[in-house]
Amino acid sequence: MLETPHNSWNMFNIVIKTIQEWNLEDKLFSFILDNASVNTAMVNLLRENLKNKGVLPIEGKLLHVRRRTHVLNIIVQDGLREIKPIVNNIRKSAKFVKSSQGRVEKFLEIIIQEGLTAKYKSPSVDVTTR
Template sequence: MHLDGCMKRQVSLKGQDNLFLPLQELRSDSVSEVLNFVDVPPPHSGVVVYDALCKYLQNWGIEGKMCSISVDNASYNDAAVRMLKDSLSFYKRLHLNDKLFHVRCCAHILNLLVHDGLSKIENVIDNVRESVKHIITSTMRLTMFSDIVKQLQLPNKRLILDCYTQWNATYAMLSCVLEFNDVFPQYAQRDVISIFQVMKIG
């Protein structure tokens, strides 16, 4: 059994940066099953993540059935997996002499690679993000933007604000903004109270 434990970050209503551990079992018959979502409140350290993993593995009685685990590259995950590996090794519960126990999350590695490439145009992306945020956070500004879209007879699509940690969301935001290439210069002429220069895309 392979356990996928890639962490998901979420800021709580109290402003706490919580980690959610979606524990997913991948069985040999290629069936994937979500076992549970575990809330891991701060502070985030290897010991805290390790304790959360151990607690649920023992509760479900599967600590001796794991052959591998995949997590993202956060340092606390490395520490937690190292502690988990030591614990399972002590009880001789690791398969294949633990050679394949810690599997890096491919999606996270891909995300890091793409973000490294996007860093070359970071100023452009930041400008686009701030411009989109400026427009969509005000009903008046959004109405003004929509009126220009109608005047230019463009498709009535919504602007997308990305989540900066997810490259595919950044791609969706940039693709959407490019469709409004002719709208932004006209919008910048009308929004004279803007606290920053709305970008010209093109």
């Protein structure tokens, strides 16, 4: 259990105490954590402590391993931010077509005219929160 505040020093103290209790100081290779700044600061404290004791392989260069899912989420969020204007235009277009029966009929007419009947139907308006 981590007492407040949840800062790097408190985290470091809990981690180092646990590592020592479990006799893992000379067996530790890496920590898998997300990119939260408090985690990075804690790992830096841990790295220095274990380096000074001479028990850390390759000087702790691989001690902080970022969670792949967290890194992937950051990449996806950046990509979504880039395409957000395009997605919003598609949403507006679908709402525009769906807002009138005449527009829906014209849209379906164009689909037939372009020979796209097997692939496309009337545009659906998504739920933006999903």
